[in-house]
Amino acid sequence: MSLLDVSNVSKSFSTGRDLLGRPKQRLPAVHDVSFTLDRGECLAVVGESGAGKSTLGRMVLRLIKPDTGRIMFDGVDVLRIGAAEMRRLRQRMQMIFQDPHSSLNPRMSVAEAVAEPLLVHTDLDRAARNRRAAELLDRVGIGRRYLGRYPAELSGGQLQRVALARALTLNPSLIVCDEPVAALDVSVRAQVLNLLRDLQEELGLAYLFVSHDLALVEVIADRVLVMAAGRVVEQGTVGQIFQEPTEEYTRRLLAAIPVPVPRDASGQRMLDATRS
Ligand SMILES: Nc1ncnc2c1ncn2[C@@H]1O[C@H](COP(=O)(O)OP(=O)(O)OP(=O)(O)O)[C@@H](O)[C@H]1O
Ligand SMILES: [Mg+2]
Structure with missing residues:
Protein backbone atom coordinates (compact mmCIF):
# COMPACT_ATOMS: atom_id res chain seq x y z
CA MET A 1 0.00 0.00 0.00
CA SER A 2 1.30 3.44 -0.92
CA LEU A 3 1.70 6.09 1.75
CA LEU A 4 -0.40 8.44 -0.35
CA ASP A 5 -2.92 7.45 -2.99
CA VAL A 6 -4.66 10.30 -4.73
CA SER A 7 -7.35 9.44 -7.25
CA ASN A 8 -9.26 11.69 -9.62
CA VAL A 9 -9.18 14.85 -7.51
CA SER A 10 -10.61 18.02 -8.97
CA LYS A 11 -11.03 21.53 -7.63
CA SER A 12 -12.58 24.61 -9.17
CA PHE A 13 -12.51 28.12 -7.78
CA SER A 14 -15.13 30.70 -8.52
CA THR A 15 -13.72 33.95 -9.78
CA GLY A 16 -15.47 36.75 -7.93
CA ARG A 17 -19.18 37.60 -8.07
CA ASP A 18 -21.41 39.37 -10.51
CA LEU A 19 -23.62 42.36 -9.66
CA LEU A 20 -26.30 40.07 -8.19
CA GLY A 21 -23.75 38.38 -5.95
CA ARG A 22 -23.72 35.15 -7.94
CA PRO A 23 -20.36 33.46 -8.44
CA LYS A 24 -19.24 34.44 -11.93
CA GLN A 25 -17.46 31.42 -13.26
CA ARG A 26 -15.93 28.25 -11.89
CA LEU A 27 -12.41 27.82 -13.12
CA PRO A 28 -10.85 24.37 -12.75
CA ALA A 29 -7.54 24.71 -10.88
CA VAL A 30 -6.97 20.95 -10.68
CA HIS A 31 -8.76 18.47 -12.91
CA ASP A 32 -8.93 14.70 -12.46
CA VAL A 33 -5.45 14.24 -11.01
CA SER A 34 -4.27 10.83 -9.79
CA PHE A 35 -0.93 9.70 -8.41
CA THR A 36 0.64 7.64 -5.65
CA ASP A 67 -14.74 19.03 -5.12
CA THR A 68 -14.40 15.40 -6.13
CA GLY A 69 -11.92 12.56 -5.86
CA ARG A 70 -10.34 10.50 -3.13
CA ILE A 71 -7.19 10.94 -1.04
CA MET A 72 -5.93 7.96 0.94
CA PHE A 73 -3.11 8.56 3.43
CA ASP A 74 -1.72 5.39 4.93
CA GLY A 75 -5.01 3.63 4.27
CA VAL A 76 -7.16 6.42 5.75
CA ASP A 77 -9.65 8.24 3.55
CA VAL A 78 -8.61 11.81 4.35
CA LEU A 79 -11.75 13.42 2.97
CA ARG A 80 -14.15 11.32 5.01
CA ILE A 81 -12.69 11.52 8.50
CA MET A 93 1.68 15.21 7.20
CA GLN A 94 3.34 18.59 7.24
CA MET A 95 3.97 21.41 4.82
CA ILE A 96 6.78 23.84 4.23
CA PHE A 97 6.29 26.89 2.07
CA GLN A 98 8.40 29.04 -0.14
CA ASP A 99 8.47 31.98 2.20
CA PRO A 100 9.38 31.10 5.78
CA HIS A 101 8.75 34.71 6.83
CA SER A 102 5.04 34.19 6.30
CA SER A 103 4.87 30.66 7.71
CA LEU A 104 6.47 31.55 11.07
CA ASN A 105 4.79 33.79 13.62
CA PRO A 106 7.03 36.86 14.06
CA ARG A 107 6.12 37.13 17.75
CA MET A 108 7.14 33.55 18.57
CA SER A 109 10.70 32.71 19.47
CA VAL A 110 12.39 29.92 17.58
CA ALA A 111 12.00 27.65 20.60
CA GLU A 112 8.28 28.39 20.82
CA ALA A 113 7.77 27.88 17.08
CA VAL A 114 9.52 24.52 17.02
CA ALA A 115 7.94 23.27 20.26
CA GLU A 116 4.41 24.51 19.59
CA PRO A 117 3.21 21.32 17.82
CA LEU A 118 4.23 19.39 20.96
CA LEU A 119 2.22 21.76 23.12
CA VAL A 120 -0.81 21.27 20.89
CA HIS A 121 -0.58 17.54 20.25
CA THR A 122 1.21 15.94 23.22
CA ASP A 123 1.29 16.24 26.99
CA LEU A 124 5.06 16.62 27.21
CA ASP A 125 6.06 19.15 29.84
CA ARG A 126 7.90 22.35 29.09
CA ALA A 127 11.35 20.95 29.77
CA ALA A 128 10.78 17.97 27.49
CA ARG A 129 9.40 20.22 24.76
CA ASN A 130 12.42 22.47 24.95
CA ARG A 131 14.77 19.50 24.85
CA ARG A 132 13.11 18.26 21.67
CA ALA A 133 13.26 21.75 20.13
CA ALA A 134 16.96 21.98 20.94
CA GLU A 135 17.65 18.57 19.36
CA LEU A 136 15.75 19.52 16.24
CA LEU A 137 17.58 22.82 15.86
CA ASP A 138 20.86 20.97 16.12
CA ARG A 139 19.63 18.47 13.55
CA VAL A 140 18.67 21.09 10.96
CA GLY A 141 22.07 22.70 11.34
CA ILE A 142 21.17 25.94 13.10
CA GLY A 143 22.13 24.95 16.58
CA ARG A 144 20.34 25.34 19.87
CA ARG A 145 21.96 28.68 20.55
CA TYR A 146 19.26 30.14 18.31
CA LEU A 147 16.40 28.95 20.55
CA GLY A 148 15.77 32.40 22.00
CA ARG A 149 15.92 34.27 18.71
CA TYR A 150 12.97 35.71 16.78
CA PRO A 151 12.25 35.29 13.05
CA ALA A 152 13.25 38.88 12.24
CA GLU A 153 16.75 38.14 13.53
CA LEU A 154 17.35 35.22 11.17
CA SER A 155 18.34 34.91 7.52
CA GLY A 156 16.07 33.31 4.94
CA GLY A 157 18.04 30.08 4.99
CA GLN A 158 18.00 29.93 8.79
CA LEU A 159 14.27 30.58 8.82
CA GLN A 160 13.63 27.79 6.34
CA ARG A 161 15.63 25.47 8.61
CA VAL A 162 13.47 26.54 11.56
CA ALA A 163 10.33 25.89 9.48
CA LEU A 164 11.71 22.45 8.69
CA ALA A 165 12.51 21.75 12.35
CA ARG A 166 8.94 22.71 13.23
CA ALA A 167 7.61 20.43 10.50
CA LEU A 168 9.68 17.55 11.90
CA THR A 169 8.63 18.01 15.52
CA LEU A 170 5.95 15.32 15.45
CA ASN A 171 7.83 12.82 13.26
CA PRO A 172 5.81 13.15 10.06
CA SER A 173 5.95 10.60 7.27
N1 LIG B 1 -8.02 30.55 -3.49
C1 LIG B 1 -8.16 30.66 -4.83
N2 LIG B 1 -9.23 31.30 -5.35
C2 LIG B 1 -9.38 31.41 -6.69
N3 LIG B 1 -8.53 30.89 -7.59
C3 LIG B 1 -7.45 30.24 -7.13
C4 LIG B 1 -7.20 30.09 -5.72
N4 LIG B 1 -6.05 29.38 -5.56
C5 LIG B 1 -5.61 29.13 -6.81
N5 LIG B 1 -6.44 29.63 -7.74
C6 LIG B 1 -6.29 29.49 -9.21
O1 LIG B 1 -6.06 28.13 -9.48
C7 LIG B 1 -5.08 27.97 -10.48
C8 LIG B 1 -3.93 27.11 -9.94
O2 LIG B 1 -3.25 27.83 -8.93
P1 LIG B 1 -2.01 27.26 -8.12
O3 LIG B 1 -1.65 28.25 -7.09
O4 LIG B 1 -2.35 25.88 -7.67
O5 LIG B 1 -0.91 27.19 -9.27
P2 LIG B 1 0.65 26.84 -9.13
O6 LIG B 1 0.90 25.77 -10.12
O7 LIG B 1 1.00 26.59 -7.73
O8 LIG B 1 1.31 28.19 -9.65
P3 LIG B 1 2.69 28.89 -9.18
O9 LIG B 1 3.77 28.12 -9.87
O10 LIG B 1 2.55 30.27 -9.72
O11 LIG B 1 2.77 28.83 -7.70
C9 LIG B 1 -4.67 29.36 -10.89
O12 LIG B 1 -5.40 29.72 -12.03
C10 LIG B 1 -5.08 30.21 -9.71
O13 LIG B 1 -5.37 31.51 -10.12
MG1 LIG C 1 2.26 27.51 -6.36
Whole structure:
Protein backbone atom coordinates (compact mmCIF):
# COMPACT_ATOMS: atom_id res chain seq x y z
CA MET A 1 0.00 0.00 0.00
CA SER A 2 1.30 3.44 -0.92
CA LEU A 3 1.70 6.09 1.75
CA LEU A 4 -0.40 8.44 -0.35
CA ASP A 5 -2.92 7.45 -2.99
CA VAL A 6 -4.66 10.30 -4.73
CA SER A 7 -7.35 9.44 -7.25
CA ASN A 8 -9.26 11.69 -9.62
CA VAL A 9 -9.18 14.85 -7.51
CA SER A 10 -10.61 18.02 -8.97
CA LYS A 11 -11.03 21.53 -7.63
CA SER A 12 -12.58 24.61 -9.17
CA PHE A 13 -12.51 28.12 -7.78
CA SER A 14 -15.13 30.70 -8.52
CA THR A 15 -13.72 33.95 -9.78
CA GLY A 16 -15.47 36.75 -7.93
CA ARG A 17 -19.18 37.60 -8.07
CA ASP A 18 -21.41 39.37 -10.51
CA LEU A 19 -23.62 42.36 -9.66
CA LEU A 20 -26.30 40.07 -8.19
CA GLY A 21 -23.75 38.38 -5.95
CA ARG A 22 -23.72 35.15 -7.94
CA PRO A 23 -20.36 33.46 -8.44
CA LYS A 24 -19.24 34.44 -11.93
CA GLN A 25 -17.46 31.42 -13.26
CA ARG A 26 -15.93 28.25 -11.89
CA LEU A 27 -12.41 27.82 -13.12
CA PRO A 28 -10.85 24.37 -12.75
CA ALA A 29 -7.54 24.71 -10.88
CA VAL A 30 -6.97 20.95 -10.68
CA HIS A 31 -8.76 18.47 -12.91
CA ASP A 32 -8.93 14.70 -12.46
CA VAL A 33 -5.45 14.24 -11.01
CA SER A 34 -4.27 10.83 -9.79
CA PHE A 35 -0.93 9.70 -8.41
CA THR A 36 0.64 7.64 -5.65
CA LEU A 37 3.58 8.30 -3.36
CA ASP A 38 5.45 5.61 -1.47
CA ARG A 39 7.11 5.85 1.90
CA GLY A 40 10.50 7.52 1.69
CA GLU A 41 9.92 8.60 -1.89
CA CYS A 42 10.16 12.06 -3.44
CA LEU A 43 7.60 12.96 -6.09
CA ALA A 44 8.17 16.30 -7.78
CA VAL A 45 5.23 18.27 -9.15
CA VAL A 46 6.31 20.53 -11.99
CA GLY A 47 4.53 22.76 -14.47
CA GLU A 48 4.24 26.42 -15.35
CA SER A 49 2.73 29.07 -13.12
CA GLY A 50 -0.96 28.48 -12.49
CA ALA A 51 -0.77 24.78 -13.40
CA GLY A 52 -2.40 23.85 -10.08
CA LYS A 53 0.66 22.57 -8.21
CA SER A 54 0.07 24.43 -4.94
CA THR A 55 -3.65 23.70 -5.01
CA LEU A 56 -2.84 19.99 -5.37
CA GLY A 57 -0.33 20.11 -2.47
CA ARG A 58 -2.83 21.88 -0.24
CA MET A 59 -5.56 19.39 -1.07
CA VAL A 60 -3.34 16.50 -0.02
CA LEU A 61 -3.19 18.04 3.46
CA ARG A 62 -6.89 18.94 3.30
CA LEU A 63 -6.06 22.62 3.65
CA ILE A 64 -8.30 22.90 0.60
CA LYS A 65 -11.11 20.40 0.13
CA PRO A 66 -11.37 18.89 -3.36
CA ASP A 67 -14.74 19.03 -5.12
CA THR A 68 -14.40 15.40 -6.13
CA GLY A 69 -11.92 12.56 -5.86
CA ARG A 70 -10.34 10.50 -3.13
CA ILE A 71 -7.19 10.94 -1.04
CA MET A 72 -5.93 7.96 0.94
CA PHE A 73 -3.11 8.56 3.43
CA ASP A 74 -1.72 5.39 4.93
CA GLY A 75 -5.01 3.63 4.27
CA VAL A 76 -7.16 6.42 5.75
CA ASP A 77 -9.65 8.24 3.55
CA VAL A 78 -8.61 11.81 4.35
CA LEU A 79 -11.75 13.42 2.97
CA ARG A 80 -14.15 11.32 5.01
CA ILE A 81 -12.69 11.52 8.50
CA GLY A 82 -13.87 13.93 11.18
CA ALA A 83 -12.01 16.87 12.63
CA ALA A 84 -10.54 14.94 15.58
CA GLU A 85 -9.10 12.19 13.43
CA MET A 86 -7.84 14.78 10.97
CA ARG A 87 -5.99 16.53 13.78
CA ARG A 88 -4.23 13.29 14.60
CA LEU A 89 -3.43 12.63 10.96
CA ARG A 90 -2.05 16.16 10.48
CA GLN A 91 0.78 15.29 12.82
CA ARG A 92 2.05 12.91 10.19
CA MET A 93 1.68 15.21 7.20
CA GLN A 94 3.34 18.59 7.24
CA MET A 95 3.97 21.41 4.82
CA ILE A 96 6.78 23.84 4.23
CA PHE A 97 6.29 26.89 2.07
CA GLN A 98 8.40 29.04 -0.14
CA ASP A 99 8.47 31.98 2.20
CA PRO A 100 9.38 31.10 5.78
CA HIS A 101 8.75 34.71 6.83
CA SER A 102 5.04 34.19 6.30
CA SER A 103 4.87 30.66 7.71
CA LEU A 104 6.47 31.55 11.07
CA ASN A 105 4.79 33.79 13.62
CA PRO A 106 7.03 36.86 14.06
CA ARG A 107 6.12 37.13 17.75
CA MET A 108 7.14 33.55 18.57
CA SER A 109 10.70 32.71 19.47
CA VAL A 110 12.39 29.92 17.58
CA ALA A 111 12.00 27.65 20.60
CA GLU A 112 8.28 28.39 20.82
CA ALA A 113 7.77 27.88 17.08
CA VAL A 114 9.52 24.52 17.02
CA ALA A 115 7.94 23.27 20.26
CA GLU A 116 4.41 24.51 19.59
CA PRO A 117 3.21 21.32 17.82
CA LEU A 118 4.23 19.39 20.96
CA LEU A 119 2.22 21.76 23.12
CA VAL A 120 -0.81 21.27 20.89
CA HIS A 121 -0.58 17.54 20.25
CA THR A 122 1.21 15.94 23.22
CA ASP A 123 1.29 16.24 26.99
CA LEU A 124 5.06 16.62 27.21
CA ASP A 125 6.06 19.15 29.84
CA ARG A 126 7.90 22.35 29.09
CA ALA A 127 11.35 20.95 29.77
CA ALA A 128 10.78 17.97 27.49
CA ARG A 129 9.40 20.22 24.76
CA ASN A 130 12.42 22.47 24.95
CA ARG A 131 14.77 19.50 24.85
CA ARG A 132 13.11 18.26 21.67
CA ALA A 133 13.26 21.75 20.13
CA ALA A 134 16.96 21.98 20.94
CA GLU A 135 17.65 18.57 19.36
CA LEU A 136 15.75 19.52 16.24
CA LEU A 137 17.58 22.82 15.86
CA ASP A 138 20.86 20.97 16.12
CA ARG A 139 19.63 18.47 13.55
CA VAL A 140 18.67 21.09 10.96
CA GLY A 141 22.07 22.70 11.34
CA ILE A 142 21.17 25.94 13.10
CA GLY A 143 22.13 24.95 16.58
CA ARG A 144 20.34 25.34 19.87
CA ARG A 145 21.96 28.68 20.55
CA TYR A 146 19.26 30.14 18.31
CA LEU A 147 16.40 28.95 20.55
CA GLY A 148 15.77 32.40 22.00
CA ARG A 149 15.92 34.27 18.71
CA TYR A 150 12.97 35.71 16.78
CA PRO A 151 12.25 35.29 13.05
CA ALA A 152 13.25 38.88 12.24
CA GLU A 153 16.75 38.14 13.53
CA LEU A 154 17.35 35.22 11.17
CA SER A 155 18.34 34.91 7.52
CA GLY A 156 16.07 33.31 4.94
CA GLY A 157 18.04 30.08 4.99
CA GLN A 158 18.00 29.93 8.79
CA LEU A 159 14.27 30.58 8.82
CA GLN A 160 13.63 27.79 6.34
CA ARG A 161 15.63 25.47 8.61
CA VAL A 162 13.47 26.54 11.56
CA ALA A 163 10.33 25.89 9.48
CA LEU A 164 11.71 22.45 8.69
CA ALA A 165 12.51 21.75 12.35
CA ARG A 166 8.94 22.71 13.23
CA ALA A 167 7.61 20.43 10.50
CA LEU A 168 9.68 17.55 11.90
CA THR A 169 8.63 18.01 15.52
CA LEU A 170 5.95 15.32 15.45
CA ASN A 171 7.83 12.82 13.26
CA PRO A 172 5.81 13.15 10.06
CA SER A 173 5.95 10.60 7.27
CA LEU A 174 5.05 13.10 4.54
CA ILE A 175 6.14 16.67 3.96
CA VAL A 176 4.60 18.72 1.18
CA CYS A 177 7.33 21.14 0.12
CA ASP A 178 5.97 24.03 -1.95
CA GLU A 179 8.95 25.67 -3.67
CA PRO A 180 10.95 25.31 -0.44
CA VAL A 181 14.16 26.86 -1.74
CA ALA A 182 12.89 29.20 -4.45
CA ALA A 183 13.15 32.29 -2.25
CA LEU A 184 16.64 31.51 -0.99
CA ASP A 185 19.97 32.79 -2.26
CA VAL A 186 21.57 30.40 -4.69
CA SER A 187 24.41 29.69 -2.26
CA VAL A 188 22.01 28.72 0.52
CA ARG A 189 19.75 26.72 -1.76
CA ALA A 190 22.12 23.78 -2.13
CA GLN A 191 22.65 23.57 1.64
CA VAL A 192 18.93 23.43 2.38
CA LEU A 193 18.42 20.88 -0.41
CA ASN A 194 21.16 18.69 0.98
CA LEU A 195 19.55 18.91 4.38
CA LEU A 196 16.20 17.87 2.90
CA ARG A 197 17.85 14.87 1.25
CA ASP A 198 19.74 13.83 4.37
CA LEU A 199 16.58 14.05 6.46
CA GLN A 200 14.63 12.09 3.90
CA GLU A 201 17.09 9.24 4.07
CA GLU A 202 17.57 9.34 7.82
CA LEU A 203 13.88 9.61 8.74
CA GLY A 204 12.33 7.77 5.80
CA LEU A 205 10.36 10.88 4.82
CA ALA A 206 8.27 11.11 1.69
CA TYR A 207 8.18 14.47 -0.09
CA LEU A 208 5.63 15.91 -2.43
CA PHE A 209 7.99 18.46 -3.86
CA VAL A 210 6.49 21.34 -5.83
CA SER A 211 9.05 23.17 -7.89
CA HIS A 212 9.60 25.28 -10.96
CA ASP A 213 13.26 24.47 -11.07
CA LEU A 214 13.79 21.36 -13.14
CA ALA A 215 17.52 21.28 -12.53
CA LEU A 216 16.73 20.92 -8.85
CA VAL A 217 13.99 18.37 -9.46
CA GLU A 218 16.41 16.16 -11.35
CA VAL A 219 18.63 16.07 -8.26
CA ILE A 220 16.07 15.52 -5.54
CA ALA A 221 13.12 13.62 -7.04
CA ASP A 222 12.53 9.93 -7.67
CA ARG A 223 9.49 10.51 -9.84
CA VAL A 224 7.96 13.51 -11.55
CA LEU A 225 4.36 14.58 -12.15
CA VAL A 226 4.06 17.12 -14.95
CA MET A 227 1.02 19.40 -14.78
CA ALA A 228 -0.46 21.92 -17.19
CA ALA A 229 -3.67 23.87 -16.69
CA GLY A 230 -4.75 21.66 -13.80
CA ARG A 231 -4.22 18.34 -15.54
CA VAL A 232 -1.52 15.71 -15.46
CA VAL A 233 0.38 15.85 -18.73
CA GLU A 234 2.61 12.89 -17.94
CA GLN A 235 4.29 11.21 -15.00
CA GLY A 236 7.26 8.92 -14.67
CA THR A 237 10.62 8.37 -13.08
CA VAL A 238 13.18 11.17 -13.25
CA GLY A 239 15.02 9.15 -15.91
CA GLN A 240 11.93 8.77 -18.07
CA ILE A 241 10.82 12.38 -17.80
CA PHE A 242 14.24 13.91 -18.33
CA GLN A 243 15.59 11.54 -20.95
CA GLU A 244 12.54 10.48 -22.87
CA PRO A 245 9.62 12.84 -22.25
CA THR A 246 6.65 11.78 -24.33
CA GLU A 247 4.85 15.12 -24.33
CA GLU A 248 5.77 18.28 -26.17
CA TYR A 249 4.79 20.33 -23.09
CA THR A 250 7.38 18.50 -20.99
CA ARG A 251 10.02 18.98 -23.68
CA ARG A 252 9.33 22.70 -23.63
CA LEU A 253 9.61 22.82 -19.85
CA LEU A 254 12.92 21.00 -20.03
CA ALA A 255 14.21 23.29 -22.73
CA ALA A 256 13.45 26.46 -20.78
CA ILE A 257 16.54 27.88 -19.18
CA PRO A 258 15.99 28.30 -15.46
CA VAL A 259 16.21 31.95 -14.49
CA PRO A 260 15.80 33.06 -10.89
CA VAL A 261 12.45 34.78 -10.54
CA PRO A 262 12.42 37.94 -8.43
CA ARG A 263 9.85 37.77 -5.63
CA ASP A 264 8.45 40.46 -3.39
CA ALA A 265 8.23 40.06 0.40
CA SER A 266 5.01 38.04 0.20
CA GLY A 267 6.54 35.52 -2.19
CA GLN A 268 4.62 36.73 -5.24
CA ARG A 269 6.44 36.90 -8.54
CA MET A 270 7.45 40.43 -9.39
CA LEU A 271 7.70 39.54 -13.05
CA ASP A 272 7.31 36.37 -14.98
CA ALA A 273 10.81 35.44 -15.99
CA THR A 274 10.19 31.72 -16.15
CA ARG A 275 9.50 31.69 -19.86
CA SER A 276 12.41 32.05 -22.19
N1 LIG B 1 -8.02 30.55 -3.49
C1 LIG B 1 -8.16 30.66 -4.83
N2 LIG B 1 -9.23 31.30 -5.35
C2 LIG B 1 -9.38 31.41 -6.69
N3 LIG B 1 -8.53 30.89 -7.59
C3 LIG B 1 -7.45 30.24 -7.13
C4 LIG B 1 -7.20 30.09 -5.72
N4 LIG B 1 -6.05 29.38 -5.56
C5 LIG B 1 -5.61 29.13 -6.81
N5 LIG B 1 -6.44 29.63 -7.74
C6 LIG B 1 -6.29 29.49 -9.21
O1 LIG B 1 -6.06 28.13 -9.48
C7 LIG B 1 -5.08 27.97 -10.48
C8 LIG B 1 -3.93 27.11 -9.94
O2 LIG B 1 -3.25 27.83 -8.93
P1 LIG B 1 -2.01 27.26 -8.12
O3 LIG B 1 -1.65 28.25 -7.09
O4 LIG B 1 -2.35 25.88 -7.67
O5 LIG B 1 -0.91 27.19 -9.27
P2 LIG B 1 0.65 26.84 -9.13
O6 LIG B 1 0.90 25.77 -10.12
O7 LIG B 1 1.00 26.59 -7.73
O8 LIG B 1 1.31 28.19 -9.65
P3 LIG B 1 2.69 28.89 -9.18
O9 LIG B 1 3.77 28.12 -9.87
O10 LIG B 1 2.55 30.27 -9.72
O11 LIG B 1 2.77 28.83 -7.70
C9 LIG B 1 -4.67 29.36 -10.89
O12 LIG B 1 -5.40 29.72 -12.03
C10 LIG B 1 -5.08 30.21 -9.71
O13 LIG B 1 -5.37 31.51 -10.12
MG1 LIG C 1 2.26 27.51 -6.36
